[in-house]
Each structure stands twice: as structure tokens, then as C-alpha cells.
Amino acid sequence: MRFLIIFGLAVSSIYTACAQSPVQQLRPYDYKIEKNITVPHGAVVSAHPLASRVGAMILQQGGNAVDAAIATQLALAVVYPGAGNLGGGGFMVAQLTNGTQVALDYRETAPAKARRDMYLDSAGNPITTLSLDGHLAAGIPGTVAGIFASMKYAKLPFSKLIAPAILLAEKGFAITASEASNLNTYKADFQRLNTAPTAFVKEQPWKEGDTLVQKDLAHTLTLIRNKGAAGFYEGETAANIVAEMQRGHGIMTLADLKNYKARERKALSFNYKGYTIVTMPLPSSGGICLQQMMGMMENYPVADWGFHSPKAVQLMIEVERRAYADRAQFLGDPDFVKVPVAQLTSKKYLAARMADFVPGKAGSSEATKAGTFPESEETTHLSIIDDKGNTVAVTTTLNGHYGSRTVVGKAGFLLNNEMDDFSVKPGVPNMYGLVGTEANAIAPGKRMLSSMTPTIVLQGKQPLYSLGTPGGSTIITSVFQTLMNTLEFGLSPADAINKPKFHHQWLPDEIAVERDFPEEVITTLQQMGYKVVKRNPIGRSEIIKRTPGTRALDAAGDKRGDDSAAGY
Numbered sequence: 001m002r003f004l005i006i007f008g009l010a011v012s013s014i015y016t017a018c019a020q021s022p023v024q025q026l027r028p029y030d031y032k033i034e035k036n037i038t039v040p041h042g043a044v045v046s047a048h049p050l051a052s053r054v055g056a057m058i059l060q061q062g063g064n065a066v067d068a069a070i071a072t073q074l075a076l077a078v079v080y081p082g083a084g085n086l087g088g089g090g091f092m093v094a095q096l097t098n099g100t101q102v103a104l105d106y107r108e109t110a111p112a113k114a115r116r117d118m119y120l121d122s123a124g125n126p127i128t129t130l131s132l133d134g135h136l137a138a139g140i141p142g143t144v145a146g147i148f149a150s151m152k153y154a155k156l157p158f159s160k161l162i163a164p165a166i167l168l169a170e171k172g173f174a175i176t177a178s179e180a181s182n183l184n185t186y187k188a189d190f191q192r193l194n195t196a197p198t199a200f201v202k203e204q205p206w207k208e209g210d211t212l213v214q215k216d217l218a219h220t221l222t223l224i225r226n227k228g229a230a231g232f233y234e235g236e237t238a239a240n241i242v243a244e245m246q247r248g249h250g251i252m253t254l255a256d257l258k259n260y261k262a263r264e265r266k267a268l269s270f271n272y273k274g275y276t277i278v279t280m281p282l283p284s285s286g287g288i289c290l291q292q293m294m295g296m297m298e299n300y301p302v303a304d305w306g307f308h309s310p311k312a313v314q315l316m317i318e319v320e321r322r323a324y325a326d327r328a329q330f331l332g333d334p335d336f337v338k339v340p341v342a343q344l345t346s347k348k349y350l351a352a353r354m355a356d357f358v359p360g361k362a363g364s365s366e367a368t369k370a371g372t373f374p375e376s377e378e379t380t381h382l383s384i385i386d387d388k389g390n391t392v393a394v395t396t397t398l399n400g401h402y403g404s405r406t407v408v409g410k411a412g413f414l415l416n417n418e419m420d421d422f423s424v425k426p427g428v429p430n431m432y433g434l435v436g437t438e439a440n441a442i443a444p445g446k447r448m449l450s451s452m453t454p455t456i457v458l459q460g461k462q463p464l465y466s467l468g469t470p471g472g473s474t475i476i477t478s479v480f481q482t483l484m485n486t487l488e489f490g491l492s493p494a495d496a497i498n499k500p501k502f503h504h505q506w507l508p509d510e511i512a513v514e515r516d517f518p519e520e521v522i523t524t525l526q527q528m529g530y531k532v533v534k535r536n537p538i539g540r541s542e543i544i545k546r547t548p549g550t551r552a553l554d555a556a557g558d559k560r561g562d563d564s565a566a567g568y
Contacts, residue, residue, distance in 0.1 A: 011383075025057055026050060026164060028173035028212075033564040036494045043555040043567035045542040046382035047083065047470075050173060051075040052557075054164040055384060056566035058156065063391040066094060066153040067161055072382050073147060073396060074165035074221070078214060079173055081200065081414060082093045082182055082382035082401050083470060086220065086232065090396030091280045092150055093267060093454040095463055102153060103267035106146025107283050108139030108418045109260065116442050119424045126424050132191045135250030137404040138386055139448065140260045143396060144224060144232040151264040159225055165242040166221045171410070172213035176562050181205040181478035182401065189405040195247040196409035201400075205557050216412030233257045237407030240411040248406065270345070272298065275487060276458040280395075281341075282334045286453025288344060288556040289323040289476045293348040294483065296322065308499075309491035310524040311359065316484065317504045317511055317530070318363050320372070320477050322353045324506035329370030332439035333447040335516035339439070344371070362529030367510035378402070378453060381472030383542045385553055391463035391546075397470070406501040421448035451475040457483070463546050465493075469558070471539030473514075474503045478539040494556040497541035514538055 029284040033049050042065075044055035055072035063071070069092065076084025094102035117193055119131045130136050148429040151158060153288075175183070183206045190201050199214045223231035231237060238257045245252045268287035269278045274292045279287040288407055296319040305312040330339055357363070379397035392521060397416070398404075420430050423440040440449045453475050457465040465486060469478045478501060485496035500517040504510075522532050540558040547554065559564030
């Protein structure tokens with residue numbers, strides 16, 4: 001799938017005037033989507049071709065994979081407003097050539113005025129729109145803090161890394177057909193949920209090739225360039241956020257913003273059949289669930305059964321069921337609740353979880369509860385490997401598409417609606433159908449549980465894959481299936497992410513499959529007793545493979561969106 005946008009020479013001349021700037025290479029009105037590339041030095045794959053190109057440019061200019069990750073995230077905040085962001089949060093996992101493993105947590109937190117039952121009515125019933133729409137749905141943004149926390153691993157000056165994003169916001173870029181459709185779809189929400197005009201609304205419908213200019217966002221990015229994290233969490237931008245909260249009856253304060261801190265965590269690392277999987281620990285549920293699922297798979301000869309064989313698919317469904325049941329019961333922010341991670345991931349426990357698995361017969365989520373002991377789907381992922389082998393996987397999010405659909409007046413960026421990722425009430429599903437318990441209850445300063453699962457695979461001590469995906473509650477199963485597709489079934493990177501996917505998350509007790517999933521497998525699952533439902537595309541995965549020996553990089557962007565690879 002290739003895509004070309006061409007815009008008028010008169011507008012392009014704005015960029016030509018910046019002849020001394022490397023950003024001229026971006027060609028923001030004339031770019032194409034590259035779904036699959038093979039390059040010898042460095043590669044970037046992200047949700048938008050311009051953002052991927054920014055990352056590749058930074059690599060070519062001497063930056064490392066972390067530099068490129070910072071620049072790519074900032075560019076995504078401009079060119080991919082549905083999920084790229086300054087007003088959300090995320091996780092970064094990295095494996096550096098000196099052996100250092102990095103796990104940066106810049107997940108949003110609940111404001112100090114947040115309360116356990118803040119989204120319940122007087123009868124104790126959830127008012128779900130409050131945790132999804134508008135000002136009260138937003139957690140304290142973490143993205144900017146995360147970017148500056150990662151700068152200690154970067155090489156280039158921050159002013160160089162943010163320059164492409166500022167120019168793209170100030171001068172504009174041509175939007176894709178997909179972005180035009182999204183902006184038109186959400187126009188009424190933007191009008192309903194905003195207290196000031198936004199760049200995302202215009203009188204006539206958006207169309208492919210239109211220019212999106214974001215002057216307010218460019219100003220905010222310039223403040224961040226000049227003042228660092230304080231350019232966001234203090235001063236003018238912080239005042240704009242709080243003023244927006246006051247106009248829209250939100251609860252975020254100046255103190256909330258100033259007190260936000262990104263956290264460095266210990267990366268979750270485990271072995272699977274000789275490979276080392278490096279992924280994100282809590283408050284991401286993804287790493288623990290991934291370790292559980294792969295641990296439950298380990299003793300089965302799934303490679304012999306084959307890709308999309310009914311036996312392999314059924315086994316994967318049943319391990320997904322068990323992991324998501326445990327997710328609902330036990331997982332939450334480790335700074336607030338004690339999570340039995342060692343027990344949940346022990347070989348003895350995982351073997352016990354599979355004791356009632358019956359090949360050829362559907363399991364039941366009513367019978368399969370959490371074990372006992374003696375997460376719209378608008379997230380975005382980027383993967384990067386540089387010429388030295390530094391490897392980065394970053395997943396960030398606003399939660400729903402365009403987050404809360406609320407833009408901070410005079411600041412130009414969207415706020416998240418991550419408060420919905422808390423357990424608003426035990427047993428009540430969130431927007432992705434996930435349920436939770438008190439472990440994920442709202443508390444001031446607490447990080448809401450996430451499904452984001454940025455992941456790196458090592459062979460020996462060398463990076464083999466960087467991968468991840470958006471997709472809400474489907475993130476964990478998509479990453480799991482991509483790992484099975486590569487490590488067990490031997491699929492190419494492009495096939496591993498593009499072949500039809502399936503998903504099961506304990507509740508609801510049904511198997512979701514993409515519409516092009518093989519009909520014969522669906523029929524066999526139904527004969528086993530499963531309820532199978534067809535749904536829209538699952539996730540938008542990104543993957544890079546570093547071939548041992550040659551060190552060639554094979555980068556692939558998902559067919560399901562404008563995802564694109566770039567490199568040199």
C-alpha cells in the first residue's frame with residue numbers, strides 16, 4: 001500500500017525558503033507511505049510517514065535511537081493528533097549497546113482532587129461520559145516529562161530534536177485521507193467539548209491534501225524548546241491548562257502539573273525458548289500478561305501445529321483468557337498496591353493455570369476466574385534501531401481517539417481521557433470492555449493501569465526485534481501474537497503484523513476476529529463451542545528486525561493505517 005500526497009508549489013516554497021535547515025528534507029506536502037523497507041544502518045517505523053522521516057533524519061545527523069525516538073514522538077504530536085500527543089503519556093523500553101536496559105514510565109496520574117467515586121451518581125451507578133468526554137476525563141499529562149527523562153540517553157541537543165515538530169506545526173503539512181476522515185467524524189465532538197476555537201475545526205469538510213496548521217501548538221513547542229519541561233509544567237502553558245480546566249469544570253491544578261514526575265522502572269525481562277523478551281513492568285499490565293501468556297505456551301509444540309492452525313489458535317485463546325482474568329483481579333499501580341508479580345509469573349503457577357485446559361473444547365470465563373496462591377484504541381507505537389544496535393520501543397496514548405477531544409485553549413494540544421483506564425467501579429467495564437477491582441481504583445497521584453506493551457527481543461545479547469502496537473485492550477494480545485508469529489511460526493516481519501488477528505480478554509466471553517480471518521478456523525472454533533464475532537481491524541503494529549550477522553534492518557508498518565517506515 002503506497003500513498004502520495006502532492007500539494008501546490010506556492011505553499012511548498014515556504015519550506016524551500018528554509019534552505020539551511022535539514023527539515024527541508026521532510027517535504028511535508030509531498031510524501032509517501034513506505035510499508036516495508038530494508039536498510040543497512042538505521043530504521044524508524046511509526047504511525048505517520050512524516051514522523052518516521054523525522055526520526056530517520058535524526059539518525060542520519062548523528063543521533064542515536066533515543067534521539068530519534070524523542071524527535072519522532074514530538075513530530076507525532078503534530079502530524080498524528082488522534083494519538084500522538086503532548087497531553088497524554090506513555091512508556092519507553094530501550095536496550096542500549098552498553099547493555100543498559102531502560103524502562104521509562106510517563107503514564108498519566110490522577111489529579112490531587114480525584115476521588116474514588118468521582119464518576120458515580122448518587123445511587124452508585126457509573127456516569128461513563130464523565131470519564132470519557134471533556135475536562136474531567138483527563139489525567140496529568142506525562143509525555144513531556146518522559147521525553148526529558150529520556151534525554152540522558154540521547155546525544156544531540158534538544159533544540160535539534162524538537163525543530164522539525166515546531167516547523168510542521170507552524171507552517172503546516174498536507175493531511176492524509178484517513179486524517180481528513182477522522183477530523184470530519186469528530187467535528188461535532190470538537191465543537192461540543194471545547195471552550196475555544198481549535199485548529200481541527202473548519203467550516204468546509206477536510207479533504208486529503210488540505211493543510212493543517214497549528215500555530216498555538218507551535219508556540220507551546222517553542223516554549224518547551226526554550227524552557228525545557230518547565231515550558232510545559234509551569235509558566236504560560238501550565239496557566240493555559242488550568243484556565244482550560246476552570247472553563248470546563250475540570251480539576252487539574254498548577255500544583256498537579258508542577259509535581260508530575262516520570263519514573264524510571266526496572267525493565268521486565270524474561271526468557272522464552274532461548275530468546276530474551278524485554279518489556280514494560282507495571283503500571284503496564286502488558287509485560288506481566290505477556291510473560292504469563294508466553295510462559296503458558298512454552299511447553300506446547302505450537303511451531304509443529306502451524307500458523308493459524310485451529311490447535312494453535314485455541315491454545316492462544318485459552319492462555320489469553322487466563323492472563324486477562326488475572327489482570328482484572330490483581331494488577332494496578334505498584335506504588336499504591338501490592339501486586340504478587342513473582343507468583344503470577346512463576347512456572348508452577350502458570351502450569352496450574354493450564355491444568356483445566358482441554359484441547360478441542362471451549363473454555364468458559366465463568367469457570368475460569370483469576371488464579372489463587374497458597375485497556376478506542378487510539379494509542380500509537382514507534383520502533384527504532386540505530387546503526388550501533390541501540391534499540392527503542394515507545395508506546396504513547398491519549399486513550400480514546402483524540403483523547404477527551406478537548407484542546408487546551410491558546411496551547412493547541414489535546415488532553416487525554418485516561419481516567420477511564422481506572423476501575424471506575426469494581427466489575428464495571430471501561431471503554432474497551434476491561435473490568436477491574438480495587439487494585440485499579442482511582443486515587444490522587446495514582447497511575448491508571450495500562451495495556452501498552454512496548455517490547456524488544458534479544459538473541460543472545462543482541463537486539464533481534466523492536467515491536468509494539470496501539471489498540472486498547474487488544475495491545476497485549478497483538479504483541480503476543482506478533483511474537484508467536486515470528487519466534488514460533490517463522491513469519492516475516494511484514495506478515496507477522498499484517499496477517500489477520502484474533503483477540504480474547506476473559507470478559508466478554510467471546511473471540512473477536514478481524515474480518516479477513518480464515519473462515520475455516522472460525523468454523524472449527526465454533527464447533528469447539530466458542531462464540532466468535534467479527535470486528536474492525538485490531539491494532540496498528542510496528543516492527544523492526546535486525547538480522548543477525550548482516551545486521552540489515554527490515555522495518556514494517558501496519559497495513560491498517562498510514563503507518564510508515566523510514567531509514568538509511
